Amino acid sequence: MIMQRYAAATVKTAPADDRNVSPRACSRRIGHSPQTATGARRSPRGPTRRRFSRPFAGFTLVELLVALAIAAILAAIAVPSYQAQVAKARRVNMQGDLIRLAQFMERLYSEHGCYSSGDDCSDPSQPAIATSIDNYSVSFDEFSADSFTIQASPVEGSPQDGDGVLTIDNLGDRSWD
Numbered sequence: 001m002i003m004q005r006y007a008a009a010t011v012k013t014a015p016a017d018d019r020n021v022s023p024r025a026c027s028r029r030i031g032h033s034p035q036t037a038t039g040a041r042r043s044p045r046g047p048t049r050r051r052f053s054r055p056f057a058g059f060t061l062v063e064l065l066v067a068l069a070i071a072a073i074l075a076a077i078a079v080p081s082y083q084a085q086v087a088k089a090r091r092v093n094m095q096g097d098l099i100r101l102a103q104f105m106e107r108l109y110s111e112h113g114c115y116s117s118g119d120d121c122s123d124p125s126q127p128a129i130a131t132s133i134d135n136y137s138v139s140f141d142e143f144s145a146d147s148f149t150i151q152a153s154p155v156e157g158s159p160q161d162g163d164g165v166l167t168i169d170n171l172g173d174r175s176w177d
Helices: 001-010 023-030 060-112
Strands: 136-144 148-154 167-168 174-176
Touching: 001 060, 023 167, 060 148, 060 167, 060 174
Parallel strands: none
Antiparallel strands: 136 148, 148 167, 167 174
16 A cells, blocks of 8 residues: 555646646645635635734833833933033133133224223223123123133032133133033
């Protein structure tokens, strides 16, 4: 009996013309699943079954918690760095404001021959400047008809508190602590 099956299996040859071959034999040879009478495909191992009773609807709680943990770690790293960069930018802006104030004082000197805001250089009166600019308190540290020193110190309780005092004088000497 075994010999008959072997002989039957070796006698069969592939047909030369695909038109005379049944769809079932063709699908086996090509590697496709056979089709039903309606044209729907059938699995060679039986009817198709879904693994889940409903389709995949969203993220699992574990996936959401992992994403939240990653976002928290990135925020913990990024926020202090961002705040340090903002503090540096405020300090640089204040340095630029001090330079502009010193240029204003030099224009006064060019127009009047002294740093006084009035026409009379014998009575040195300080020009009016803003007393608080972007978390800094600005004032004249020294002032006379021939010299000035402008100082900007951080306002207590502001983000710039403890940042150091910025000064500029009539010679252009700057000290940025």
